[in-house]
Amino acid sequence: xxFTNKANDAEALLQxxxxxxxxxxxxxxxPYEQTHNFTDYPSSHVDIDEDQTQxxxxxxxxxxDNGPSMLTFAYYQRYFDVDTPQVKERLxxxxxxxxxxxxxxxxIRPSPDLYGPLxxxxxxxxxxxxxxxxxxxxxxxxxxxxxxxxxxxxxISASTxxxxxxxxxxxxxxxxxxxxxxxxxxxLGFIEIVSLxxxxxxxxIPISVLLTIPFPFIQWTLxxxxxxxxxxxxxxxxxxxxxxxxxxxxxxxxxxxxAFHFLLAAGLQLYFFRYSNDxxxxxxxxxxxHGHLRAVDSSTxxxxxxxxxxxxxxxxxxxxxxxxxxxxxxxxKTTTIGVDFPATAIINxxxxxxxxxxxxxxxxxxxxLAPKKNQTITKLSTKILEESTTAV
Amino acid sequence: xxSIPSISxxxxxxxxxxxxxxxxPIRLTIVRDLKAVGNKFFHVLYPRxxxxxxxxxxxxxxxxxxxxxxxxxxxxxDSTDHDGGPEFAEVFVIVWVGAMAVTINTKLLGGTISFFQxxxxxxYCLLPLxxxxxxxxxxLLLQQNTLFFVLxxxxxxxxxxxxxxxxxxxxxDSSPPRRKILAGYPIGLFYFVIAWLVVSLSNS
Numbered sequence: 001x002x003f004t005n006k007a008n009d010a011e012a013l014l015q016x017x018x019x020x021x022x023x024x025x026x027x028x029x030x031p032y033e034q035t036h037n038f039t040d041y042p043s044s045h046v047d048i049d050e051d052q053t054q055x056x057x058x059x060x061x062x063x064x065d066n067g068p069s070m071l072t073f074a075y076y077q078r079y080f081d082v083d084t085p086q087v088k089e090r091l092x093x094x095x096x097x098x099x100x101x102x103x104x105x106x107x108i109r110p111s112p113d114l115y116g117p118l119x120x121x122x123x124x125x126x127x128x129x130x131x132x133x134x135x136x137x138x139x140x141x142x143x144x145x146x147x148x149x150x151x152x153x154x155x156i157s158a159s160t161x162x163x164x165x166x167x168x169x170x171x172x173x174x175x176x177x178x179x180x181x182x183x184x185x186x187x188l189g190f191i192e193i194v195s196l197x198x199x200x201x202x203x204x205i206p207i208s209v210l211l212t213i214p215f216p217f218i219q220w221t222l223x224x225x226x227x228x229x230x231x232x233x234x235x236x237x238x239x240x241x242x243x244x245x246x247x248x249x250x251x252x253x254x255x256x257x258x259a260f261h262f263l264l265a266a267g268l269q270l271y272f273f274r275y276s277n278d279x280x281x282x283x284x285x286x287x288x289x290h291g292h293l294r295a296v297d298s299s300t301x302x303x304x305x306x307x308x309x310x311x312x313x314x315x316x317x318x319x320x321x322x323x324x325x326x327x328x329x330x331x332x333k334t335t336t337i338g339v340d341f342p343a344t345a346i347i348n349x350x351x352x353x354x355x356x357x358x359x360x361x362x363x364x365x366x367x368x369l370a371p372k373k374n375q376t377i378t379k380l381s382t383k384i385l386e387e388s389t390t391a392v
Numbered sequence: 393x394x395s396i397p398s399i400s401x402x403x404x405x406x407x408x409x410x411x412x413x414x415x416x417p418i419r420l421t422i423v424r425d426l427k428a429v430g431n432k433f434f435h436v437l438y439p440r441x442x443x444x445x446x447x448x449x450x451x452x453x454x455x456x457x458x459x460x461x462x463x464x465x466x467x468x469x470d471s472t473d474h475d476g477g478p479e480f481a482e483v484f485v486i487v488w489v490g491a492m493a494v495t496i497n498t499k500l501l502g503g504t505i506s507f508f509q510x511x512x513x514x515x516y517c518l519l520p521l522x523x524x525x526x527x528x529x530x531x532l533l534l535q536q537n538t539l540f541f542v543l544x545x546x547x548x549x550x551x552x553x554x555x556x557x558x559x560x561x562x563x564x565d566s567s568p569p570r571r572k573i574l575a576g577y578p579i580g581l582f583y584f585v586i587a588w589l590v591v592s593l594s595n596s
Binding site: 133 | 499578
């Protein structure tokens with residue numbers, strides 16, 4: 001009796017509990033009990049390409065929700081989710097290379113932002129344009145009549161810098177995406193690469209301020225140091241994901257990255273800040289034994305305009321010295337010619353010291369034209385006219 | 393009776409909304425709007441209370457200031473010696489696109505200000521720079537030397553700081569607490585670029 005009761009009880013206990021479909025509420029699937037829930041999944045790794053790395057046991061609801069769509073404001077808002085200390089930190093680590101903790105993984109990856117790249121690029125554009133104008137102004141010796149400030153520098157610098165900051169990350173991202181094999185760790189997101197590139201341009205802002213110093217040695221030093229520092233940050237950050245697969249390819253890609261970075265800095269320096277103190281002609285008075293030389297520092301022409309040859313001719317015509325060799329001391333105010341416009345000024349010395357000074361590319365003339373005594377102007381104006389008309 | 397909503401601000405001195413402003417003479421409308429613009433100019437120069445610029449925003453003031461500055465800043469493109477100054481349209485683009493970029497930046501960072509309020513404030517705070525531009529133009533009529541250049545720089549710099557101070561006063565409360573500098577930096581950059589345009593004005 002007891003036993004049967006107990007047996008009945010035991011039997012009741014042993015009875016399989018019937019979770020019929022009707023017993024659950026609203027047809028929801030039974031709750032997971034046996035499988036593991038990965039709750040410590042690193043939520044920081046948010047990729048713009050969804051679903052590649054999401055854990056397999058995310059609940060059904062979250063895998064269908066891709067975040068706000070690209071057309072809404074909130075989509076872009078999550079790329080501006082940074083505070084001031086974070087931005088400061090990222091700025092500093094963008095040009096201080098640290099091999100052990102690279103910038104991308106430790107500072108940018110938690111929340112890649114677009115605030116930094118956007119405003120750094122805009123600042124750099126205006127900084128380069130303004131400093132280029134200041135360099136121009138200083139070179140022309142103050143409020144001279146021949147100084148023109150050039151607003152087109154802004155548009156040119158804007159196109160250069162923004163295309164660098166957007167196109168190179170795009171190429172890099174496409175390269176990584178194309179080379180991705182199955183089972184690899186997830187490639188970098190596009191926004192992360194844009195972020196990294198944008199912050200790496202930050203050091204060029206103080207460098208562009210310093211580039212107004214007119215000595216080429218200092219300029220090149222600044223360019224090399226800046227490109228090396230921020231380029232090395234780029235390389236350290238991009239090495240881990242690139243070298244996961246073929247190493248040789250990674251080395252090639254990274255050297256191309258470094259080369260472009262250096263090219264940008266050099267290009268900015270050469271285009272906006274390259275005003276060497278060129279001496280094209282020297283003059284003296286022909287009959288005196290001690291000819292005094294006046295190195296004529298002249299105004300620079302706008303490198304971009306096509307009016308350049310015309311105004312060059314006009315300027316030379318205004319100041320054309322007499323054709324005869326026995327010229328009085330005249331100051332011929334010539335105009336330096338831009339980098340792309342080679343002019344050959346041949347100065348014949350009819351006196352005892354015969355020196356042919358040929359300046360093929362004006363930018364190399366600083367060391368070539370050592371001032372010598374007793375040189376006369378012979379037919380310089382016609383020569384420059386000939387050269388300019390042939391060059392046009 | 394159905395009331396036609398008025399175009400300008402609805403509250404007059406009696407505390408009753410003014411409707412039916414379509415029937416009034418045009419002179420009255422223009423004078424009222426000009427008074428509103430002038431009132432806002434006054435508040436930019438002496439920022440005390442914020443409500444007039446923020447709650448009753450309008451874009452007339454920015455338009456007047458922008459047109460005035462663009463007229464004075466444009467370079468002459470017809471002369472043979474190419475004056476590298478900005479075109480009229482370029483100044484417009486800089487001012488309006490710049491104001492929009494700064495506003496969108498503030499909103500993306502989590503600011504609580506509306507789009508047009510922010511554009512209104514940024515446009516009205518161009519007033520010190522317009523005054524500086526007018527003064528620079530007058531100075532340029534005199535003979536040029538270094539002293540006058542320094543004077544022009546001084547005008548421009550004062551106007552820049554004044555504009556930034558006024559704009560921060562109006563817009564400062566609307567950005568989130570840990571991001572005030574992030575929201576304020578683009579404002580500084582915007583006025584800095586315009587101040588540079590003012591300094592670079594030259595006779596040609």
